[in-house]
Amino acid sequence: MEIALRELYGVRCGDKGDISDISLFADSEKAYECLVEQVTSERVKKHFGSMVSGHVERYLAPNVLAVKFVMYGALGGGAPSSLRSDNLGKTNGASLLRMKIDVPEEILAGSKRAKAPIEEIRATSSK
Amino acid sequence: MVNKSSVSIGGGQGFYGDGLAPLADLLNVGLDYLIFEGLAELTLAILQKDRLRDESLGYTRDLPLYLANAQEVLIGRRTKVVTNAGGINPIAAGRVAVETLRSLGGNGLKVATVVGDDVLSRPDDFALEQDLLFANVYLGALPIVQALQSGADIVITGRVADASLFLAPLIYEFCWDFTDYDRLASGVVVGHLLECSGQVAGGNYSGAWWENKNPDRIGFPYCDVEPNGQAIISKPKDTGGRVTFDTVREQLLYEVHDPSSYLNPDVTCDFTSVTLEDLGEDRVLIEPSLGGPPPTTYKGLACKPNGFSCEVKLGYAWPDAEAKARIAIRYIKNRAQAIGVEVLEWWEEYFGVNGYGGPTVEIDPLYEPPEVIGRLAWRCAQPAQAQALFREVGVLGLSGPPGFASIGRARDGKPTQLLKVTQFAANRSKVDPYVKIEITEV
Incomplete structure (x- = not known):
């Protein structure tokens, strides 16, 4: 079944110069294999379109069930030169979580990734 | 020979402007070493602007505040401090530290400053341009180790690889050899995990972050490290956040490029050899990892001016909010041409539609957001040009698309x-002879 990466994976991203790096984290070997098979550097490059002017490299860290993407020319020239609101690319990880992949249904059933309980949070906020 | 049978080392600051309250909790742990890491890549640019205004500045100005907050363990000689707060002016930072410690009654404490990372005055040695604002190389652990060997209680550096601030005390205490790459790599892992303070302890955690306990009192992390490089990472008792396999692995790969070959000035680390075991109760065991020889060169960063930017944020409400914002921004871009302002670069964002996500967002043609904020930023060679275009925005208030609402202040x-x-x-041979350590007794 088709899902957004958000439903199954964790993410963290960072910056170095004009490079944005994103790591995706799986919670099982099977979920990790789905990442390795489907989330290629070519797909990530295409996903970010005009936001990434350079190439995208992919690295595997099976010891922590992670797949890592290093995107060149991804921050509008680097933080102190960038015109972007998010000049450090702190939201790029979230943007990658939008990508859709196909996974066996049973993997999704065991997912510990959830949505924040917004009704509850809203009810306890002041506005 | 080892100086200590195990070393406890904590990350008391993760960036210039980090929280001070978590530091108080960390002090209660009884650490051997407290590290204040204040230099993100961007920070040197901020400090450079300070130094241009006042030659006695250029360090992270919260250094006295950090020392004052840690005075109990510092003056009691329980804990030593290593920090890169020196920024692009470690000498000035050292002076301020000595003054601060003197006023706090820290007589007899030894403050070391490390210089030699700043290569601005020698651009030809590194084939750099002449008109730079700063040029620094990332030094390794050696000068910090030497400062500790000379009896320093507080070591203040400029640009040093972040993890090396943590690696150095481990080398010093465990007498690790600079060719014992597996030990060095294990020390870099510890440093890498601790250098971003709360980010390994539940901060920025992408899992169920809303389930973090006491998120308003996140604990800053520390490691108990063994002489073989094995470590347990944890956070002070009764603090918020969490230290788990998940939070630790997210930080392990943070800002790492090839995880099998993470470059540090003293060692090339294989982060794919790291084994993490969640021991429960906010403790994660980190097994010693593998390393190899370091890169032959130091990494350097050079900075030069790149023009001036201005920006506007234009808020519009439903209906047709996106259309209004887009047309208003088109108006401003047209005005640049009409008044003859040369814009070198534009950037448009539409918050409420795809402001952050850009082309990664699939836009449903039927979706009508309740509001959209259009943001337009531009870069010009001269500040007056950038500002001239900003003056063209006001007319939109009464003569643009309906319902223009201002969004805060765009720096006027x-x-x-x-x-x-x-x-x-x-080239290391062009750096090392200039690295000097100066020790001042308070």
């Missing part, structure tokens, strides 16, 4: 200087 149109930072490889 005051231009921001942009800085271009470029990485370079620095």
Whole structure:
């Protein structure tokens, strides 16, 4: 079944110069294999379109069930030169979580990734 | 021979402007070493602007505040401090530290400053341009180790690889050899995990972050490290956040490029050899990892001016909010041409539609957001040009698309200087002879 990466994976991203790096984290070997098979550097490059002017490299860290993407020319020239609101690319990880992949249904059933309980949070906020 | 049978080392600051309250909790742990890491890549650009205004500045100005907050363990000689708060002016930072400690009654404490990372005055040695604002190389652990060997209680550096601030005390205490790459790599892992303070302890955690306990009192992390490089990472008792396999692995790969070959000035680390075991109760065991010889050059960063930017944020409400914002921004871009302002670069964002996500967002043609904020930023060579265009925005209030609402203050149109930072490889023989350690007794 088709899902957004958000439903199954964790993410963290960072910056170095004009490079944005994103790591995706799986919670099982099977979920990790789905990442390795489907989330290629070519797909990530295409996903970010005009936001990434350079190439995208992919690295595997099976010891922590992670797949890592290093995107060149991804921050509008680097933080102190960038015109972007998010000049450090702190939201790029979230943007990658939008990508859709196909996974066996049973993997999704065991997912510990959830949505924040917004009704509850809203009810306890002041506005 | 080892000086200590195990070393406890904590990350008390993760960036210039980090929280001070978590530091108080960390002090209660009884650490051997407290590290204040204040230099993100961007920070040197901020400090450079300070130094341009006042030659006695250029360090992270919260250094006295950090020392004052840690005075109990410092003056009691329980804990030593290593920090890169020196920024681009470690000498000035050292002076301020000595003054601060003197006023706190820290007589007899030894403050070491490390210089030699700043290569601005020698651009030809590294084939750099002449008109730079700063040029620094990332030094390794050696000068910090030497400072500790000389009896320093507080070591203040400029640009040093972040993890090396943590690696150095481990080398010193465990007498690790500079060719014992597996030990060095294990020390870099510890440093890498601790250098971003709360980010390994539940901060920025992408899992169920809303389930973090006491998120308003996140604990800063520390490691108990063994002489073989094995470590347990944890956080002070009764603090918020969490330290788990998940939070630790997210930080392990943070800002790492090839995880099998993470470059540090003293060692090339294989982060794919790291084994993490969640021991429960906010403790994660980190097994010793593998390393190899370091790169032959130091990494350097050079910075030069790159023009000036201004920006506007235009808020519009439903209906047709996106259309209004887009047309208003088109108006401003047209005005640049009409008044003859040369814009070198534009950037448009539409918050409420795809402001952050850009082309990664699939837009449903039927979706009508309740509001959209259009943001337009532009870069010009001169501040006056950038500002001239900002003056063209006001007319939209009464003569643009319906319902223009202002969004906060965009610095009242005051231009921001942009800085271009470029990485370079620095020949070690052109750096090392200039690295000097100075020790001052308070």
